[in-house]
Amino acid sequence: MTNRLTREDWVKKGLDVLASEGAGLLKADVLAKALRVTRGSFYWHFESLEDFHQAVRGAWAERTTASVIAALEEPGHAGDRLEALILLAFQADGKLERGMRGWATQDARVAADVVTVDGMRLEYLRKILREAGVPEAEIAVRAAAIYWANLGRLLVDRTLTKDVTEEGLEALARLFQSGQ
Amino acid sequence: MTNRLTREDWVKKGLDVLASEGAGLLKADVLAKALRVTRGSFYWHFESLEDFHQAVRGAWAERTTASVIAALEEPGHAGDRLEALILLAFQADGKLERGMRGWATQDARVAADVVTVDGMRLEYLRKILREAGVPEAEIAVRAAAIYWANLGRLLVDRTLTKDVTEEGLEALARLFQSGQ
């Protein structure tokens, strides 16, 4: 046998399928076909489908956490760190984000995971804004607005906003920073 | 028999379930139990599950269209129509929006419906901005940003932004209108 699979291989494929096909195809036989093995392998690596689902959710949370921390540990560009963030912390995969939030509508535990991650990203945003010198009274609103907008941008089909230029967005970001 | 059901009753319950439980429970027997009848009724009103799903999607599109048109036909507040819109056109049900977008991650046709609706709402936004005197070069960016932000606000758990005051949001909206 040339291609032995690990638990991580299954989880990785799970994230792929979640992003491309949605949570509805996070099933043992579908994934097995995609990995060109049978469910025998699946049930050797995972106790149950629920076990696998937990692993996928964990991987997503881990990935999100890691990316946030990486952005946070980045040797800061002092002033324009906010702009850097907007380009950095939200370079997440839109399809995966969609898949995860779609899954969350059907499973309360996934929904809880999403809320947790949203909370982390918002907290990080507030920290950055604070460091950028935004007045304390403004921080909560600004952070929320930035997060909302970037999430929306991630979820809405890009072809609908194809006439939105990069310069326009940057101008908007500046307006947002100077503020008031 | 006291409670005869109509096709619309089923669709309405479908929207309820979609909002509260997600598209995964848009099944004949689940809905039948919720309506306290058997699937016999379901398959009398609908040719198939797919037929029912189409009806639910149609009802959502119809509902969204109607709400947009209602907002558009509203005898306008001339200047601050933008603010009115932000409060009006996005008073949609967050749970239903979530459910629909979650469903869209698992069904390409639903995804197409969502794109269509997003397009309509964006177009309406641009129209309002144009009427409000926003310079043509700014309209696309502003409309996108407003739509993104409101969608995000609809999808993110409110408890995470509970310290965002209504006044703060209004201040932000003003900043957004004056702009540049």
Place this chain on the structure above:
DNA sequence: TAGGCACCATACATCACTGTATGGAGGCTC
């Protein structure tokens, strides 16, 4: 090189759900 271990295939029981066939019950109409 023999044995054990890690990984996978195969076959089977089970369950949830769909769709269909048919029968029944209540109200409308003539």
Place this chain on the structure above:
DNA sequence: GAGCCTCCATACAGTGATGTATGGTGCCTA
């Protein structure tokens, strides 16, 4: 009030998926 029509119940076949039991195969180690 007889008959029809609308709506629903019941029973059944079929399908797709889970989970389990068991056997097989290649690699690693002594």
